[in-house]
Amino acid sequence: MPKRSNNPLAAARKSDSKADLLWHRKSGAAFQLFIEYYACQPLGVCSDGTVKEFPVAKHVTKMNCGQSRAAKRRKKKKQPNNDREGIDLVVDSVQINESSESPENERLHQAFAAYESADTIRDFIGSLSRALSLTFRIRQNLPSQEKETLQRLIVEQFSDLVAPCSFDPLIYQAKSSNVNKGSLLQSSPALKEFLVTNSQNGKIARQELASMLPVLVLHRGGWLTSETKRVLDLCASPGSKTMQVLEIMTRGSVKANDINKQRLESLQESMTRSGMSFSSKIKFSNLDASHFPIPLQEDKLYDCIICDVPCSGDGTIRKDPRVLTNWTPATSNALHRLQVDILARALKCLKVGGVMTYSTCSMNPIENEAVVAAALSQRKKGGGQPAFELVQWPVMEGFIGRPGVTKWKVADYVGDTDQEDDEKVQLRWHSSYEDAVEAKMEKACTSMWPPLSTNDLHLDRCVRLWPQDHDSGGFFVAVIKRIG
Ligand SMILES: C[S@@+](CC[C@H](N)C(=O)[O-])C[C@H]1O[C@@H](n2cnc3c(N)ncnc32)[C@H](O)[C@@H]1O
Known part of the structure; x- marks a missing residue:
């Protein structure tokens, strides 16, 4: 098995040898x-x-x-x-x-x-096309009184700039995309100072709305609670979701894993910087998630897993428009196999009755529904019975999540380094794996295409966050339960 790069996104972007x-x-x-x-x-x-x-x-x-x-x-x-x-x-x-x-x-x-x-x-x-609006949240683990004090203060001082989210009163979002990370010092120095002070003292987390969803949904669904014992965050750095989990759990422990040593170290540093002391509840590992060791004993399997895989990130272009400059379908195509391998491994580490999330900050079905369909189809019990199922999200009032899709198309990009000739620069759509192989599409694998029948998978239970619905980034989350 070839060793995986510790920066798979960069490798995927270079997957076409002439890409640069x-x-x-x-x-x-x-x-x-x-x-x-x-x-x-x-x-x-x-x-x-x-x-x-x-x-x-x-x-x-x-x-x-x-x-x-x-x-x-x-x-x-x-x-x-x-x-x-x-x-x-x-x-x-x-x-x-x-x-x-x-x-x-x-x-x-x-x-x-x-x-x-x-x-x-x-x-x-x-x-x-708009800058990403500022979002932040009051940390879950604060005593109720402190939460209320902060909520009051935000209403009194910043209600012209930010408002609580319809589906969670502890999450705040800027009322206009004019209030964003880049403009904050100019648009509202007082809000900036409030956020810096309260991030340092561990009361507030600055996190994107979309990125909050995987842990939020596990919590709202009652699958991740203060009593949960074992949680695995397979691709954890820079650690925003790990922190969210730690705020909810009071007894158990979290394993935070990332293939990239430097990124893992910065996760450790940001834990320290957060002003919160979690040291007894967290363990770190620096492994390839697609080969993460599967616990041998049943009771060492995980109750909850966060699987927030490396992705093309094309849902994040509001935050970083440069993602667009590098955009090609080849990036998603090159990441698909790794994403399937990581999700398949996560499923093996989940205990019966346990619940996990698979998420990306991409809107591309090749990185989303295609990955979920492939991993779930691989993991069947004897007799072909499903061992896992996609779970319907709990009701979150005011939240607009769009159903996962059951149909999508696969394309690659044909470019030419020398010719500035239209005919040589285009997307090629491939109706099947066989067509793609014939056309010599790079990285083609069968699981990129929608399965013939998706009815028993219930892909519509996956949730797509469209940037236009919550003035956020684009995001995808699937909640998966082990049923046997
Ligand atoms: C989308 S980021 C995770 C963000 C993180 N969950 C958070 O909320 O802060 C994906 C992470 O996966 C890591 N990664 C990439 N390939 C990996 C692999 N094969 N095994 C484990 N981690 C991997 C990257 O280093 C990166 O930190």
Whole structure:
């Protein structure tokens, strides 16, 4: 078995040997590829609407792709208003008024303008174009009185800037994306100071809304409680979910694992910095999660597992628009196998009756539903009976989670390093594994395609967090229970 890189995301991004030289990275066409990819996925992957499926969008040549920079400049000079009008139209229609000065956002809008027919992804693209609103939460383990004092103080001093989340009064979200990590010092120095002080003294955690979901749902479902004994966080660094778990548990212990030694060390440091003392409840390990040792004794298996795997991170582009600059479907394709292996290993470490989450900060079904379907199908009991099932989420009032999808499409990207020729730069869609093999698609494996029948898997019980629903990042969470 080859040793796995301790930075699989970087390895996945380099999985195409020519990737760094590819035309789309030099030209900025990753924005077009991203939109083409999501606009052509079946409905439900990132948007809702009345039509059943998007027509296959015209190729990215509608924009300026395929032209040299000089040619683009010449065109712009000749038609000074045309491009701008297109952008303004899109910007108006999705009501983007803030933060559109960044070159990334402008290019996202330009790319979107090529898909006039893709009305239903308007909100999706619109929200991805805004900076990520600030979120934070009051820590669970504070005594009730302290929680109430902080809640009162936030209402008195910052209610014009932040509001409690509809589904959890301890979680706060900025009312506008103008209040974000980058702008906080300028937009509200008092709020910034409040957050710094209370993060240092362990009362407040600054964490993204989407990232809070896996632990939140385990807690709300009653699967992770103060009495839970053994929890495993398989891909733990930088540790925001580990901390969340530790705040809830009073008796048991958490094993925090990560393949990357440096990242694991920074997790240990941030535990110390958090101002909370958890040392007796946490153990660390520095292992490849896909080979994590399976406890031999039944009672050493885990009650709960958090499996927050390495992913392409295309749900995080509001936080870091540079993710878009590097975007290609090859990244997700290259991570799929590792994600299946990690989830399959996690399932083996879960005790009967135990519950785990599988999550990514990507919206790509290849990293999400395809992984869950593959791992669950592998892990059957004798007689083909399911040993695991996807669990329906508990009701969280006001929370908008979209059902997992049962249909999706697989694409790769064909680029050419030398030619700035449209024909050579495009997404290729493969209807089956066999087609993909014939077309020499890199990293193709059968489990990337939707299984013939997904009915018994209940993939709709997975939850997709669309950025447009909660003004958040994009995210995916599946809750899985071991039933036998
Ligand atoms: C999405 S991040 C996890 C974020 C973390 N759960 C949190 O909430 O702070 C994925 C992590 O997986 C780690 N990782 C990547 N490949 C791994 C592997 N094969 N085994 C264990 N950890 C891995 C990466 O180093 C990275 O820290």
